[in-house]
Amino acid sequence: MNPKSQALFEAAQVVFPGGVNSPVRAFKSVGGTPRFIRSGSGPFLTDEDGNRYVDYVLSYGPLVLGHAHPVVVEAIRKAAGAGTSFGMPTAPSLELGRVIQKAMPSMEMLRFVNSGTEATMSVLRLARAFTGRDKILKFEGCYHGHADFLLVKAGSGVATLGLPDSPGVTPANTHDTLVTPYNDLSALQNLFAECGDELAAVIVEPVAGNMGLVPPDPGFLEGLRDLCDASKTLLIFDEVMTGFRVGPGGAQEIYGVRPDLTALGKVIGGGLPVGAYGGRRDVMEMVAPVGPMYQAGTLSGNPLAMAAGMATLETLGLDGHWESLHEYGKKLDEGLLAAAHQFDLPVVINRVGTMSGMYFLADRPHNWQQVSQANSAQFKIFFHAMLEHGVFLAPSPFEAAFISTAHDEEALEITLRAAQAAFKAVAEIGESAAQK
Ligand code: HOZ
Numbered sequence: 001m002n003p004k005s006q007a008l009f010e011a012a013q014v015v016f017p018g019g020v021n022s023p024v025r026a027f028k029s030v031g032g033t034p035r036f037i038r039s040g041s042g043p044f045l046t047d048e049d050g051n052r053y054v055d056y057v058l059s060y061g062p063l064v065l066g067h068a069h070p071v072v073v074e075a076i077r078k079a080a081g082a083g084t085s086f087g088m089p090t091a092p093s094l095e096l097g098r099v100i101q102k103a104m105p106s107m108e109m110l111r112f113v114n115s116g117t118e119a120t121m122s123v124l125r126l127a128r129a130f131t132g133r134d135k136i137l138k139f140e141g142c143y144h145g146h147a148d149f150l151l152v153k154a155g156s157g158v159a160t161l162g163l164p165d166s167p168g169v170t171p172a173n174t175h176d177t178l179v180t181p182y183n184d185l186s187a188l189q190n191l192f193a194e195c196g197d198e199l200a201a202v203i204v205e206p207v208a209g210n211m212g213l214v215p216p217d218p219g220f221l222e223g224l225r226d227l228c229d230a231s232k233t234l235l236i237f238d239e240v241m242t243g244f245r246v247g248p249g250g251a252q253e254i255y256g257v258r259p260d261l262t263a264l265g266k267v268i269g270g271g272l273p274v275g276a277y278g279g280r281r282d283v284m285e286m287v288a289p290v291g292p293m294y295q296a297g298t299l300s301g302n303p304l305a306m307a308a309g310m311a312t313l314e315t316l317g318l319d320g321h322w323e324s325l326h327e328y329g330k331k332l333d334e335g336l337l338a339a340a341h342q343f344d345l346p347v348v349i350n351r352v353g354t355m356s357g358m359y360f361l362a363d364r365p366h367n368w369q370q371v372s373q374a375n376s377a378q379f380k381i382f383f384h385a386m387l388e389h390g391v392f393l394a395p396s397p398f399e400a401a402f403i404s405t406a407h408d409e410e411a412l413e414i415t416l417r418a419a420q421a422a423f424k425a426v427a428e429i430g431e432s433a434a435q436k
């Protein structure tokens with residue numbers, strides 16, 4: 001029962017477009033009422049009606065330690081007591097910058113901003129400034145925030161709402177944005193042969209986390225690196241989602257491919273608004289005030305986000321945390337697949353570290369075209385049944401699922417019990433209803 005969420009959602013329609021402050025929250029593609037959340041603790045959310053849910057959204061990624069981790073809360077409290085923003089440099093920002101550099105040595109220099117969108121937008125301006133070239137390349141189904149020139153065949157909420165692009169973005173905005181399928185090296189080779197020397201940069205989610213979760217095929221990132229080197233195009237990894245999520249050094253460590261530049265966000269702010277971009281020193285020296293590429297921000301590197309980020313990364317780095325995350329992920333996937341197969345449902349799960357994507361598909365998807373074939377009617381039934389049984393998944397088949405160090409045996413048990421009921425509900429809708 002959720003009468004309070006319903007009443008709040010109705011009231012919110014008058015204040016916010018669609019009643020929400022970000023489209024993915026609106027349940028538009030699955031139907032029903034978004035839950036208004038009162039509080040979070042560890043792996044659990046509690047809504048305004050007092051219902052409790054095991055949370056696999058975790059604010060779309062940042063909360064790798066779960067909700068309201070005491071160390072993070074205390075760090076924020078302490079930082080707030082000393083002043084929330086100065087518009088001047090601070091020691092904690094330097095400290096967090098160094099921790100990130102240590103984990104990701106490719107970030108020889110970096111700059112903090114306030115969101116992932118700002119990070120990708122800024123890093124691409126930098127790539128254009130450095131190379132003197134205009135064109136950039138992105139991949140179908142990858143999402144790099146909502147800057148105009150990146151809203152082309154994007155994943156995440158854009159895909160969820162079925163918008164291949166957005167009104168308000170002019171053809172001039174996207175004129176220099178090229179798009180090619182993810183994991184298709186031969187399409188990439190053709191494209192580079194045609195216009196590689198006009199490309200300022202290729203931006204890629206090294207593990208695509210905005211069309212569910214699609215890992216790079218063996219050789220894809222390596223091939224991309226070689227093509228970029230040959231045409232002096234900068235390679236940018238958008239690790240806003242994967243940074244400190246797929247492993248301690250991000251996807252660049254796991255796959256052993258060093259990008260020229262990286263965009264970060266989410267986990268490095270421990271649940272507060274943050275982003276960062278960085279990479280090769282010679283490129284970063286283009287950034288003002290050293291160089292002429294202008295980029296600025298009143299709240300950039302603000303003390304609260306720095307404190308929350310630092311507390312999160314330090315705690316995450318403690319012995320055993322990554323092992324227990326991997327163990328939870330394994331048990332979760334095994335349990336979900338066993339439940340699905342019990343009802344003869346074709347389901348596949350892609351996982352890298354603490355991120356996963358579950359699809360109602362017979363075969364693992366490697367690109368957006370395959371992801372888009374997943375059965376959305378089955379997903380809707382599954383989503384609502386999970387919610388009813390106390391498990392919160394993102395209200396879209398195109399968002400990744402996340403786990404945290406707080407997810408424990410109780411969370412797992414609740415999840416797998418819910419999954420039994422949810423897959424049963426999916427199986428019961430039968431063949432005809434399951435057609436998309
Ligand atoms: N930034 C997230 C990408 N999957 C989604 C969150 C949102 O757009 O609100």
